[in-house]
Amino acid sequence: MSLDKNTLVRLKDAGIKQEEKWLVKGVSLEVNRGKIITLIGPNGSGKSTTAKIALGIYKNYEGSVEKFTNKIGYVPQKISIDWTLPLRVTDFMVLTENLSADEIEEALSLTGVNHLVNKNLGNLSGGEFQRVLLARAISKKPDLLVLDEPVQGVDFTGEIALYELIKKISEKLNCGILLISHDLHMVMSATDHVVCLNGHVCCSGSPIDVAKDKEYKALFGDQASQTLSIYEHKHDHEHTDDGKIRQKN
C-alpha cells in the first residue's frame, strides 16, 4: 500500500515507445480519491495511451506505474463489439461484475437509459450506447473511474447532465476519476487538476493555473483561456433528459 492512502494510481515518468517512436513520454500524474483529474490535448497527443498505461492495458511501458486498487470502471474511447454476440444491455452491465437487477436499474436510471435494459446492444444509437457504457462503469461502484471521452455522441443537454452526474458520482462514491475530454468548458468548471498533453506533459495544475499557462494558450488559442470566465457561474436549476427544468425535491 502507498503511504498516502488516498492515491489510487500513480504514474512516474511513464511513457511508451512503439517502433523507436515515443507515443507519449515522461508523464507523471496521480489520481486521488474524490478528485477529478483531466487530460486534455490535441488529437494524437497521447491521452488515451496514457489512460491505457495507467489501466495496465499496455504492459511494455517505461517508467513506473503503481496501482493501489483493483476496483476500476473504464469507459474506452473506442469500443468494437462483435455484433454476432447475442447481448442485451443487461448482459453487458454484468460483464465484469455481478450486479442485482436493482443495481442495474439504478445505474441505468442515472444515465437516463433504464428503458433500454432489455434491448439488444447492437440496436442502440451511438449516444444511447455511450450512456450504457458510462452506466456500466459506475454501476460497480469503483474506486477508480477512467473515462475516455465519456459523452461523445450524446446530445447537448445530455452532455451537460452527464458531466454533472460524473461530478456527483465522484463525490458520492468518493472515487478518483481520470477523465479525457475535449470539452474545455467542462474541464475548466468541474475538474480539480488538469494535465495538458502533447506527446509529453506541456503543463499541469489547477484549471485556473493551466488556463493562464502560455503553452496552453499556444495549444488551444486565446479563446480557450477565456472559457474560464464564461463558466465561472453557478447553475441555479437542473434539466431532465428531455430538457425540462427538473423540480427540486
Added chain:
Amino acid sequence: MFDDFFIRALVAGIGVAFITGPLGCFVVWRRLSYFGDTLAHSALLGVTIALSLEFNIALSVFITASVIALFLIQLQKKTNLPGDALLGLLAHSSLGIGLVAIGFLSFIRFDVMGLLFGDILAVTTNDLLVIWIGGILILLTLRFIWKPLFASTVNYELAEAEGLNPDIAKAIFTLLMAAVIALSIKMIGLLLITGMLIIPAAFARNLSDTPKKMVLFSIIGGLLSVFLGLFSSLKLNTPSGPSIITAALILFVISLFKIKQTIKLKN
C-alpha cells in the same frame, strides 16, 4: 444397460453434446472455427504417436493439440503471416506428418476412416467413463473462467482494464479446446468435430437473444442432432458421425425460418 452398443453410442453422444454446446458458442463468438479445425487435424499425429509408443490415445491427442496451439502462438509473434495462413500451415502439415507416420506403422491394424469420421457405435464402457468424467471437468473449468473469458470475448480492453486477467482465461480455454477434441475424436472423427462445435452453436444463435440462452440452445441442438443422427443411422444404415452432422445441419436450416420471422416482425 451399457451392453447394447446403441445405448453406449447414445450415452457417449449425449456427453459430447453437453461439452461441445457451450464450447461451440465460444468458438463462434471468438471466430475460432478454423482454429478448432487445426487442432482437430493435429489429432491424427497425436493418435499415431499414441499407437507407436503404446500410450493412451486421448491423452496423446490432448498433448499434441496443446503443443500445436502453443506453436501457433509463437508463430503469430514471430512472423508477419496472417493468422489463417498459419492455421492452414499447421493443420495440413500436422495432418501430412500424421499420415506419413501411419505409413511407418504398417504392422498395426489401423482404421483411418474411423479416425477421420468417427465411430460412435464402437465406444466402450471405458470410453464412456472418460467422456463423462472428462466432460464434467471441462464444463466445471469453463464455468470457472466464464466471466473473464466472456468479458474478453466482448471486449478485451475492458476485461483487462477491470482486472479480469483475460490472457489466463484464453490460455485455459485453448487447453479446453484441445481436451474436447481429444475426448470426442473417437466418436465424431477429426474431420467432423469442428462441425459438432459450430453447427449447434449457429443453430442456437438464430434462436437466442442472450448469451446464456445461446449456450442452452446449443446444447439442445447438439442433443437433438445426436438423437436424430443415431436413430436415422440405425434405420437407414448410414455412417453415424456424418449422420449426426447432417441432422445438425437440418436443425440449422429449420432455425433459419425463425430469423426470417423476427426480421419480418421488425419491419
